[in-house]
Amino acid sequence: MSKDLVQKAYDIAKEQYAAIGVDTDAAIAKMKDVNISLHCWQTDDVGGFETADSDLSGGIQATGNYPGKATTIAEVKADLEKVLSLLPGTQRLNLHAIYGDFKGEKVDRDQIEVKHFQSWIDWCKEQGIGMDFNASCFSHPRSADGFTLSSKDEENRKFWVEHLKRCRAMSAEMGKQLGSPCVHNTWIPDGMKDTPIDRNGYRIQLKKSLDEAMEIDYPKEHMKDAVESKLFGIGVESMTVGSHDFYMGYAIKNNKLICLDNGHFHPTEQVGDKISSVLQFVDEILLHITRPIRWDSDHVVTLNEDVQLIASEIIRNDFLSRVNIGLDFFDASINRIGAYVTGTRASQKAFLIAMLEPTKSLVEMEEAGQNFERLAMLEELKTMPFSAVWDYYCLKENVPVGMEYIAEIQEYEKEVLFKR
Numbered sequence: 001m002s003k004d005l006v007q008k009a010y011d012i013a014k015e016q017y018a019a020i021g022v023d024t025d026a027a028i029a030k031m032k033d034v035n036i037s038l039h040c041w042q043t044d045d046v047g048g049f050e051t052a053d054s055d056l057s058g059g060i061q062a063t064g065n066y067p068g069k070a071t072t073i074a075e076v077k078a079d080l081e082k083v084l085s086l087l088p089g090t091q092r093l094n095l096h097a098i099y100g101d102f103k104g105e106k107v108d109r110d111q112i113e114v115k116h117f118q119s120w121i122d123w124c125k126e127q128g129i130g131m132d133f134n135a136s137c138f139s140h141p142r143s144a145d146g147f148t149l150s151s152k153d154e155e156n157r158k159f160w161v162e163h164l165k166r167c168r169a170m171s172a173e174m175g176k177q178l179g180s181p182c183v184h185n186t187w188i189p190d191g192m193k194d195t196p197i198d199r200n201g202y203r204i205q206l207k208k209s210l211d212e213a214m215e216i217d218y219p220k221e222h223m224k225d226a227v228e229s230k231l232f233g234i235g236v237e238s239m240t241v242g243s244h245d246f247y248m249g250y251a252i253k254n255n256k257l258i259c260l261d262n263g264h265f266h267p268t269e270q271v272g273d274k275i276s277s278v279l280q281f282v283d284e285i286l287l288h289i290t291r292p293i294r295w296d297s298d299h300v301v302t303l304n305e306d307v308q309l310i311a312s313e314i315i316r317n318d319f320l321s322r323v324n325i326g327l328d329f330f331d332a333s334i335n336r337i338g339a340y341v342t343g344t345r346a347s348q349k350a351f352l353i354a355m356l357e358p359t360k361s362l363v364e365m366e367e368a369g370q371n372f373e374r375l376a377m378l379e380e381l382k383t384m385p386f387s388a389v390w391d392y393y394c395l396k397e398n399v400p401v402g403m404e405y406i407a408e409i410q411e412y413e414k415e416v417l418f419k420r
């Protein structure tokens with residue numbers, strides 16, 4: 001699209017939004033505070049680099065075998081650089097522990113050290129971005145029986161405690177080196193396929209393990225801990241040890257962040273509704289924005305009502321400084337880099353749309369009992385010229401406008417991905 005056309009459309013949109021009291025320039029300026037942490041695992045189907053052929057386990061699945069999957073750290077970095085070049089704004093990197101730079105050496109998870117991640121830290125420094133980190137408590141012989149931190153096998157439990165301890169220490173180092181706090185997220189797949197008897201016993205184990213692994217408190221400027229709950233996983237249908245209730249309690253009691261993954265609840269529950277509840281009791285949250293279809297299928301994020309409510313609730317309440325935004329989708333059935341960019345841009349759009357809402361007027365209607373007016377206004381807002389504002393934002397950020405990024409992905413596929 002020509003620059004002139006983008007500018008013209010923006011000028012008209014700006015007037016239309018101004019008529020309902022919305023400042024589009026201010027919204028665009030505010031987008032600098034929307035920093036999305038890019039989950040490295042969309043590049044290689046959550047494989048990582050511990051072994052040449054990793055088998056994903058732990059109740060999560062990446063389905064599909066589209067060509068072009070990243071198989072080396074250099075390829076992940078190249079893919080991420082491509083993704084970054086197609087996104088407006090400033091992002092972060094979200095790395096899992098299995099993505100260490102092990103240089104062909106077999107390093108078990110209770111042995112990993114900062115030196116295995118230094119090249120990632122350096123890469124983030126080069127890119128001028130912050131870094132977040134995750135212990136990887138899945139796809140490992142010691143999680144094969146379905147348990148990690150909540151294991152009743154003391155040797156296994158200790159192994160995972162050591163892994164988590166190391167991951168937290170490394171996160172603090174990452175945050176320190178990069179001058180931006182690293183959010184460390186703990187998710188475990190632990191649970192049972194069929195009716196358990198000792199639910200309590202496993203939860204006692206999990207609490208004990210978290211207490212042990214989180215004994216050291218790191219400065220908040222270096223790292224922050226998040227804990228991620230889940231309703232169920234494939235093969236773990238009857239009980240998940242780390243349920244929402246469990247982690248809500250743990251986070252409130254221990255001043256941790258709650259990670260809300262919108263694939264981890266009953267499909268009729270909305271994470272957008274949880275934000276203002278949870279933030280009454282914890283300082284910050286972490287989001288894993290994803291698109292569950294019938295189950296936690298981790299489809300590519302699209303601009304749907306669930307994601308919109310999440311973004312709107314954050315913007316309406318000025319919660320951006322208390323919300324760390326992460327993504328959690330992995331589609332192996334389509335061009336992975338295309339999936340990445342589409343899903344991230346959809347999430348960014350939701351935030352920009354939220355910023356173009358005349359929230360004050362809507363609250364006034366609500367408080368005056370004008371619920372028809374509120375409904376009508378929300379409906380009309382849906383078809384306001386948002387795309388003109390989005391395009392102008394992309395233009396200003398020097399990234400492809402509108403559909404232009406599709407051709408860039410096709411080119412990258414031809415030149416890079418298909419040659420792998």
Ligand code: RNT
Nearest residue numbers: 041046060134187261328
């Ligand atoms: C699994 C959790 C978890 C993982 C990643 C790979 O259901 O959502 O966040 O997807 O850590």
Ligand code: ZN
Nearest residue numbers: 228261288328
């Ligand atoms: Zn998640």
